[in-house]
Amino acid sequence: MSLAxxxxxxxxxxxxxxxxxxxxxxxxxxxxxxxxxVALGEAGDGVRRRWRSRKES
Incomplete structure (x- = not known):
């Protein structure tokens, strides 16, 4: 679903x-x-994705 x-x-x-x-x-x-x-949730999702990509590297 879109952010809107x-x-x-x-x-x-x-x-x-x-x-x-x-x-x-x-x-x-x-x-x-x-x-x-919504902005707070998106920021948290961004942090989670970065954290996950660093762990996999």
């Missing part, structure tokens, strides 16, 4: 979770949080 799809799905989940817990956030706030989480 992950970002959109995560933003939707955060928004729905906020509604369900009675702490609603705006769509912009959820989108910003989702962008941060």
């Amino acid at each position: 799809v992950w970002w959109l799905l995560l933003a939707l989940v955060l928004w729905l979770l906020g509604k369900a817990l009675g702490q609603p956030a705006s769509a912009v706030q959820c989108a910003a949080s989702a962008a941060f989480l």
Whole structure:
């Protein structure tokens, strides 16, 4: 799946979770949080891939 799809799905989940817990956030706030989480996940994946390639060398 593309990053845009992950970002959109995560933003939707955060928004729905906020509604369900009675702490609603705006769509912009959820989108910003989702962008941060996606970027963090991608950075972690990059570190994992570099670590794995160094171990195999």
